[in-house]
Amino acid sequence: xxxxxxLEDSESLRTARLxxxxxxxxxxxxPYGSHHPRCGFRYPVNYGFVPxxxxxxxxxxxxxxxxxxxxxxxxxxxxxxxIHRLYDDDDKLVVVPTGSPVLDDAAIxxxxxxxxxAGHYVIVRx
Numbered sequence: 001x002x003x004x005x006x007l008e009d010s011e012s013l014r015t016a017r018l019x020x021x022x023x024x025x026x027x028x029x030x031p032y033g034s035h036h037p038r039c040g041f042r043y044p045v046n047y048g049f050v051p052x053x054x055x056x057x058x059x060x061x062x063x064x065x066x067x068x069x070x071x072x073x074x075x076x077x078x079x080x081x082x083i084h085r086l087y088d089d090d091d092k093l094v095v096v097p098t099g100s101p102v103l104d105d106a107a108i109x110x111x112x113x114x115x116x117x118a119g120h121y122v123i124v125r126x
Contacts, residue, residue: 012085012090020125028065030043031073032068046075048062049063068097079094080096081094105123
């Protein structure tokens with residue numbers, strides 16, 4: 001078994017913090033109800049990326065859009081949190097429609113449980 005070392009102030013977290021509290025545009029490349037191309041799980045939320053950004057994995061910065069339960073191709077909303085992965089430098093934004101009530105951590109945990117492993121991330125709010 002490999003020892004896992006937490007990434008406390010990762011490059012991904014520094015990048016994601018720039019969006020916290022701001023309006024964010026997401027291109028949805030994995031819409032609600034679609035299946036992951038390699039892992040096969042179903043997306044119970046719209047999932048996409050912030051165009052013209054770069055995360056440490058060389059891809060755009062990813063984000064969960066916790067809004068309508070219908071497939072979307074584009075979403076705009078407010079970044080209310082960051083899924084900071086403790087053992088992987090690939091953090092995700094948590095974006096909600098503008099004007100939506102603020103979700104508590106339990107609601108965010110439930111929404112991302114299909115892809116995130118409990119105990120392997122924390123929700124960053126500030």
